[in-house]
Amino acid sequence: MKPLKWIAGVMSLATASFAVAQGPTPNEATRFVQAGRLLADPATGRVEQNKTLVIRDGRVAEIRDGFVGEGQGTVIDLRDAFVLPGLIDSHVHLTGEQNPNSRLDEVTRSSAEQAMIGAGFAHKTLMAGFTTVADLGAENNAIFALREAVQRGDVPGPRIIAAGSAVSVHGGHGDANGFRDDILHLLSPTSVCSGADDCMRAVRLQVRAGADIIKITATGGVLSNTAAGLAQQFSDAELAAIVQAAHRMGRQVTAHAHGVDGINAFLKAGGDSVEHGTYLDAESIRLFKRPGTYLVPTLLAGDFVARVAASPGNFLTPAQTAKALEAGPKMLDMARRAHEGGVHIAFGTDTGVSAHGDNAQEFALLVKAGLTPLEAIQAATISAAAHLKIADQAGKITVGMPADMVAVSGDPLSDVRTLEKMRFVMKGGTVYRAD
Secondary structure, three states: OHHHHHHHHHHHHHHHHHHHOOOOOHHHOEEEEEEEEEOOOOOOOOOEEEEEEEEEOOEEEEEEEOOOOOOOOEEEEEEEEEEEEOEEEEEEOOOOOOOOOHHHHHHHOOHHHHHHHHHHHHHHHHHOOEEEEEEOOOOHHHHHHHHHHHHHOOOOOOEEEEOOOOEEEOOOEOEOOOOOHHHHHHHOOOOEEOOHHHHHHHHHHHHHHOOOOEEEEOEOOOOOOOOOOOOEOOOHHHHHHHHHHHHHOOOOEEEEEOOHHHHHHHHHOOOOEEEEOOOOOHHHHHHHOOOOOEEEOOHHHHHHHHHHHOOOOOOOOHHHHHHHHHHHHHHHHHHHHHHHOOOOEOOOOOEOOOOOOOOOHHHHHHHHOOOOHHHHHHHOOHHHHHHOOOOOOOOOOOOOOEOOEEEEOOOOOOOHHHHHOOOEEEEOOEEEEEO
């Protein structure tokens, strides 16, 4: 009974929050957000004082000097707050979360149950200030249904760019591992492939199923329950076939990649972005300089698995523990070297490994890796928007753009941890949080 009660509670919370967060009634069609400090375009780093954002039909209609709007519509008073664009997390997994029962969850939760659980996690993510996310690995039916429900307004959550099931090699990271043989065949997704032609098939099936972006597992992974290492798993021919097939169908390709051989092979094949990048080298940094190519460091995931693996309450399997202790501690230095080398960095957490709602903890880790607070914010706004090719929808606050904005007390350009305590969240002109 406990899981069912928990799901009911999550949905009750989400429904209650959504009821509060309905769009404006006709006599409130215009909203005036009075911002004491405003970072409208993180590209400039310029903070403007005493501005009013005029919101109509879910978009920014005007940005006026001073505090205006009294008697003209709904006034939202953020005169003592710091306002910035809605945040973007380029790597999440909304339909689950690592826990001691994760392996059991794989074989007991239906796609419908995963979607319902995902609705609760989507709400948590939105309340944490993330108005757009890329979900990079979930059961197709569950994540695509959740994406559509959020888009229709049935469920409160961030805008979702969804990959669905990752394209993976048989027996590698992304395939089912660690169960008896007959169960493995039931759990293995249609996106698992071997050989260039078969991998093109897998990409095309994901596009047909509804994938916005193609996610592949170019190397082994920490949380796959197999002692198959963290090195390259696709052949060079398979990587080239995947990238070509995706690009021909208008999809970019991002690769889970830890080992340097897999990172470099994927980038040489024309891949668009790399998730994790743990063992990148000088050659990787050179390859990342290709225009439009991004690294998503996911430092929070590395920090989380390393801490769990070293803790008395470690719930990871022996295969997972060995890889977590090997890779996790190396990720901070990787991000530091990448930043020093001029690699374009987009914010992403791999949340679902760590707890949903804690996404903003990535900012402090990026700063620890050498980014300035502004650079960390840029990674979660303009850089993430460019990486995901949604710069016309997210990443800044400007006339004509969707009204996605958040506010905090204090100054995140001085202390980036202030972003961990969100005070106000608006997505598409609808207020979801106002503390």
